[in-house]
Amino acid sequence: MAAETGTPTTLTLKSNDDELFSVAESAAILSVTIRNMVEDGCAGGVIPLDNVDGKTLASVITYMNGISAIPADEEKKKSYRDKFLSDKDFETLADMVLAANYLNMSCLMDAVSAKIAQVMEKKSVGWVRRKFGIENDYTPEEEAAVKEEHKWTFEGVETDDDN
Amino acid sequence: SCRNNCMIDQLPDDILIAILSRMGVEEAVRTSVLSSRWRYLWKHTSIYNSETLEFDDMYTDTGTKMDETKFKDLVNHVLKSHQGPLVESFIIRYGNVRDRSIDIDKWIYFAMRKEVESFELNFSSCDVWLDFGYKFPEFLLSHSSCSTPSFQFLRSLVLVEVDIEDEVVRYFLDSCYHIEEVCIIGSNTTKNVEVVGRSPFLRELEISECWNMQSIKISAKYIFCLTYQGSEISLQIERTPMFFELALGGEFCESFIYEPNKHSSYSFQLKNLALILQAEFPFGRERTIAPADLPRLHALERLELNIESQVGRSLLFFTSLIKASPRLREFRIQVNVFTAKLHSYSPRIRIMMPFPEVSTVESNGVDHKNLKVVTMVGYCGCASEEDFLVQLSKMAEQSLEKIVIDTNCDYYLNTDWVMYRVTEEEWEKPIENNKQKNTTMTRFHAKIHAEKLASSIASKIKFLIT
Incomplete structure (x- = not known):
């Protein structure tokens, strides 16, 4: 369609808090969810994205535009992703991973999951609980039993005494 | 520190599992201690259902050589928790082996139980002096039958620095109906290898750096390629209409050049030849x-x-x-x-x-x-x-x-x-x-x-x- 008219097609995306965004179709179809809607002919009007809020969608669109502007060069794409995610706090990352999952964007999903995983790795149990707001519902006995079961994974990891 | 709404537990299980899948196995398992919700999440990461398992102590996530015990713990853990009924390809590269642990016997048994098609046990080490001589456990094979685990679906076998007796080599060549490729490197106990055409699909055979080798005898319809590197042996190749590819190294390679008559029964039919002098x-x-x-x-x-x-x-x-x-x-x-x-x-x-x-x-x-x-x-x-x-x-x-x-x-x-x-x-x-x-x-x-x-x-x- 775009090729026939010679002008790039633009799509309008609507967030769940009713913000509207314009984005080039070529960038938007990085999302398999959006691509399917386009192929099914739903792209005529506005594409509603019921599970993404405006703030997150703005961020995802920035990513879509940024990554699709880079030619097929995995190195450059990777460094763009790293830079894009470098200043995001956990709340933003959590919203992004949910959005990437909903929009079916594997490259963003991979990058954000890896980023969160990276924050959790090599950290003490207490640190991870505090950082990510995980409530420990184990009894001390249960916790000790789980720890004993996977003893080998705790070797050489710092322990904390305030959990 | 973090605001109240910064809670990872708000994310659904499948997202948490996606995150755990991007961690090392050890890191993912350790999250089981965070809370009861996290206890079994790691079990859903893909490795426990994967049909390809590859462990390598040299190329870990961190890029450093993995500690010997830790590597063993890791392999044992994944094999124990593996839920998939079958494993297609199972590779272990473990250069740090220092004892004749029965763990390795169990890994081989796992390969049999999961009916692997491609199996590699590679103990090649940078340090030859640490060579501890793991011997392939014959007893695992001697009791196998149709009802017990066996290597009956094996297509490819690669053993490096594993001592394997001639009888065991014969088992793989004669009893594994589907076998296509056998590669034995650095075995001290292999002496005489005979391929007599009981395995109809065998196409490639490699025997390298087995310093006690005495003879190789091949008479198999579909064998396509032989690689041999080592000392002088008696090599007999006959009734092999498909035999087109040969790679030779070590002392024996010189024999091919300097004693051409010894090789005339097959040299005329070769299409590809590699010589390492x-x-x-x-x-x-x-x-x-x-x-x-x-x-x-x-x-x-x-x-x-x-x-x-x-x-x-x-x-x-x-x-x-x-x-x-x-x-x-x-x-x-x-x-x-x-x-x-x-x-x-x-x-x-x-x-x-x-x-x-x-x-x-x-x-x-x-x-x-x-x-x-x-x-x-x-x-x-x-x-x-x-x-x-x-x-x-x-x-x-x-x-x-x-x-x-x-x-x-x-x-x-x-x-x-x-x-x-x-x-x-x-x-x-x-x-x-x-x-x-x-x-x-x-x-x-x-x-x-x-x-x-x-x-x-x-x-x-x-x-x-x-």
């Missing part, structure tokens, strides 16, 4: 006289030589192999020349060269009709390389289309210069402080030299210089 020092025999007979390579289409030599040593001897292969289309030679490093180790060591020096005259008078592509790897720009390439271009004047010169060689890994046209005396002198002498040159100069050579050879031949 190594210099021997301080023992071994020196080859100074060209053999009277040539191997019979009537069907050969591709010849690959990997030779050790000295700078300046004539390579013209190898034109005799091309002469013996009238249908040859592609010839590749990789020259590995000794570096100054070896000489500083002991300058007086006498290196026994595995091939004689012959003059241009002896290789004249050949008119090759089929040779199309010649590739030389490790070109450093010395006169003997030039003579060799000029001679080849004369020999195959009618057919030669392309000469590829690759100047990449191990030299440049350590230093950025290469010895160039040195005399024997100069070569013997130790190199001081990497100082560049008149006799040294860089890879850049090797390329310039190659280009000069290209312009001096008949113009219809295309040169590719890298």
Whole structure:
């Protein structure tokens, strides 16, 4: 369609808090969810994205535009992703991973999951609980039993005494 | 610190599992202690259902060699928690083995239980002195039947630094109906290997660096390719209509060149041949006289030589192999020349060269009709390389289309210069402080030299210089 008219097609995306965004179709179809809607002919009007809020969608669109502007060069794409995610706090990352999952964007999903995983790795149990707001519902006995079961994974990891 | 709404537990399970999947196994399992919700999440990461399992203690996530016990714990953990009914490919590369642990027996049993098709047990270690000699557990196989686990679906077996008895090799060759590829490297207990055609699909066999080998006997309809590197053995190949590919290395490789009659029962049918000729020092025999007979390579289409030599040593001897292969289309030679490093180790060591020096005259008078592509790897720009390439271009004047010169060689890994046209005396002198002498040159100069050579050879031949 775009090729026939010679002008790039633009799509309008609507967030769940009713913000509207314009984005080039070529960038938007990085999302398999959006691509399917386009192929099914739903792209005529506005594409509603019921599970993404405006703030997150703005961020995802920035990513879509940024990554699709880079030619097929995995190195450059990777460094763009790293830079894009470098200043995001956990709340933003959590919203992004949910959005990437909903929009079916594997490259963003991979990058954000890896980023969160990276924050959790090599950290003490207490640190991870505090950082990510995980409530420990184990009894001390249960916790000790789980720890004993996977003893080998705790070797050489710092322990904390305030959990 | 974090605001209240920064809660990872707000994310659904499948997202948490996606996050855990991006961690190392050990890290993911450790999250089980966070809270009861996290207790079994790790079990849903893909590795526990994966049909391909690969463990390598050298190439870990962190890029460092994994601690021996930790590696064992990791493998044991994944195998224990693995839920998939089948594993297609199971690879263990473990260079740090130091005991005859029964853990390894259990890994093999796992492979049998999950009906693997491709199995690799690789204990090759950088440190040969740590070689602990793991022996393949025969008892696992002796009780196997239709109802108990066996290797009945195995297609590919690779064992490196695993001592395997002849009876066990026979089990794999005779009892695994689907077996296509068997590769045994560095086994001290393998002596006589016999392929007698009970496994209809066997196509490739490799036996390398098994220093107690005495014989290989092959009589199998579909065998396609044999690789053997090691000492002299009795090699018997017969009734193998599909046998087209041979790679030889070690002492036995010399036998192929110098005792062609011993190999005449199969050499005539080879299409691909690779020979690895190594210099021997301080023992071994020196080859100074060209053999009277040539191997019979009537069907050969591709010849690959990997030779050790000295700078300046004539390579013209190898034109005799091309002469013996009238249908040859592609010839590749990789020259590995000794570096100054070896000489500083002991300058007086006498290196026994595995091939004689012959003059241009002896290789004249050949008119090759089929040779199309010649590739030389490790070109450093010395006169003997030039003579060799000029001679080849004369020999195959009618057919030669392309000469590829690759100047990449191990030299440049350590230093950025290469010895160039040195005399024997100069070569013997130790190199001081990497100082560049008149006799040294860089890879850049090797390329310039190659280009000069290209312009001096008949113009219809295309040169590719890298």
